[in-house]
Amino acid sequence: MRLVFLGTGGSIPAPNRNVSATALQLASEMILFDCGEGTQRQFMMSSASFMKVHKIFVTHFHADHFLGIPGMIQSMNFVGRDKPLEVFGPSGMIDIMRSLLRIGYFSPGFDVHVYELKAGEVVKFPGYSVEAVEVDHNVPALGYVLLGENRPGKFNLDAARALGVPEGPLFRALQQGKAVKVGKKTVTPDMVLGEARPGLKIAFSGDTRPCNRLIEAARGADVLVHEATADSSLRARADEFGHSTAEGAATVAAKANVSILYLNHISSRYEDTAVLGEEARRIFPKTKVVEDLMSVTVRMKE
Ligand SMILES: [Zn+2]
Numbered sequence: 001m002r003l004v005f006l007g008t009g010g011s012i013p014a015p016n017r018n019v020s021a022t023a024l025q026l027a028s029e030m031i032l033f034d035c036g037e038g039t040q041r042q043f044m045m046s047s048a049s050f051m052k053v054h055k056i057f058v059t060h061f062h063a064d065h066f067l068g069i070p071g072m073i074q075s076m077n078f079v080g081r082d083k084p085l086e087v088f089g090p091s092g093m094i095d096i097m098r099s100l101l102r103i104g105y106f107s108p109g110f111d112v113h114v115y116e117l118k119a120g121e122v123v124k125f126p127g128y129s130v131e132a133v134e135v136d137h138n139v140p141a142l143g144y145v146l147l148g149e150n151r152p153g154k155f156n157l158d159a160a161r162a163l164g165v166p167e168g169p170l171f172r173a174l175q176q177g178k179a180v181k182v183g184k185k186t187v188t189p190d191m192v193l194g195e196a197r198p199g200l201k202i203a204f205s206g207d208t209r210p211c212n213r214l215i216e217a218a219r220g221a222d223v224l225v226h227e228a229t230a231d232s233s234l235r236a237r238a239d240e241f242g243h244s245t246a247e248g249a250a251t252v253a254a255k256a257n258v259s260i261l262y263l264n265h266i267s268s269r270y271e272d273t274a275v276l277g278e279e280a281r282r283i284f285p286k287t288k289v290v291e292d293l294m295s296v297t298v299r300m301k302e
């Protein structure tokens with residue numbers, strides 16, 4: 001699993017930061033969280049391809065989070081996409097997509113399915129689910145928490161050998177949860193596997209003030225991607241516009257006990273983001289301020 005930070009700037013594009021978009025490459029598909037203007041070009045400069053996007057989750061309808069959708073769909077069409085695209089977002093998403101797809105002399109040659117999610121709703125997909133979390137912005141906005149299915153427990157080699165299981169296909173069958181025959185004995189997975197381990201958990205804040213509902217939903221996540229529009233000297237202003245400071249985002253990460261915090265939605269006022277990283281790391285040491293086109297491997301807890 002890999003996260004590609006395509007656009008890490010807040011509100012308006014800057015020379016070194018485009019507006020919001022983060023791609024998550026899972027084993028089976030790519031999911032895009034927000035799609036600000038110019039996201040398709042960010043894809044071209046990154047290691048990921050917009051043609052691989054299966055689903056887009058939009059956090060809210062400020063322009064810096066969704067205006068990249070129509071252009072990207074037109075380009076997908078131009079290069080011959082035939083696979084459907086699914087777009088999820090808060091209430092109003094269907095109307096907005098209808099308008100976006102009516103721009104110019106254009107209709108896509110592939111299906112675009114649009115879904116509106118309610119706060120607290122969990123949508124299930126093969127292998128994972130996504131929860132829509134109502135966050136605290138100055139317009140209705142959702143954060144998203146992706147939760148992978150539980151993984152099988154760790155394979156106990158010594159136990160398997162002691163039971164006389166030969167290495168190879170029988171090991172694999174047991175790891176996949178199937179019972180196997182060894183001579184006249186049956187060896188079942190619970191004899192050689194530890195307890196099931198939780199699946200991948202990644203939380204995306206979208207635009208929000210520090211928010212208790214997100215803390216609850218993100219608890220124990222492997223990764224939290226949280227907005228940090230400003231540093232704490234601008235806290236009152238950040239709060240007024242429904243945003244978080246780096247310190248506020250770090251407090252959310254600490255309370256939610258996540259493994260790592262990535263800060264995005266950085267205001268164009270910061271050419272040097274050291275102040276953001278430093279104030280966040282005082283509260284939550286495992287913090288990184290992300291840059292456009294940065295790609296990171298997501299590591300799950302053992
Ligand atoms: Zn924004």
Ligand SMILES: [Zn+2]
Nearest residue numbers: 060062137207
């Ligand atoms: Zn916003």
